[in-house]
Amino acid sequence: MARLGELERKVMDVLWESMGSEKTVRQVAEELPNHAYTTILTVLDRLQRKHMVRRTKDGRAHRYAATASREAYTAELMLEALGAAPDRDAVLVRFAEVVTSSEASVLRQALDGVAGEPGTANPASGPKAPT
Numbered sequence: 001m002a003r004l005g006e007l008e009r010k011v012m013d014v015l016w017e018s019m020g021s022e023k024t025v026r027q028v029a030e031e032l033p034n035h036a037y038t039t040i041l042t043v044l045d046r047l048q049r050k051h052m053v054r055r056t057k058d059g060r061a062h063r064y065a066a067t068a069s070r071e072a073y074t075a076e077l078m079l080e081a082l083g084a085a086p087d088r089d090a091v092l093v094r095f096a097e098v099v100t101s102s103e104a105s106v107l108r109q110a111l112d113g114v115a116g117e118p119g120t121a122n123p124a125s126g127p128k129a130p131t
Helices: 006-017 025-031 037-049 070-084 088-098 101-112
Strands: 053-058 061-066
Touching (some): 006 061, 006 070, 025 037, 025 061, 037 053, 037 061, 070 088
8 A cells, every 4th residue: 555745645635625526737736835836746646656646648738536535545544554463353442442432333334234254345335324
């Protein structure tokens, strides 16, 4: 999983905020006015090599879009951290101890939707409405 530096994270935040649409380098740079256009171009190139963004040609310009959502990226980081732990169960217990009650409810609902195999939750089933 690609780790993001501070500026890479800012660029990804711009792209994640416009998930579903593409942005030119100039459009990204306009949202990050403290950074030069060429710096943003370099960062976008690095992010493409990390497979975090896809680039499409649009006339003379290139357009960029995130390849996955912020939530998917964050979940991958969480899985990576869990995978690095010698005692995964202890990490999961500790995590459960520090989440809020509403976060625990979301986790319960998500786990109820899992078909038994890791990563096989039914994508059509979002959080369930209270009954």
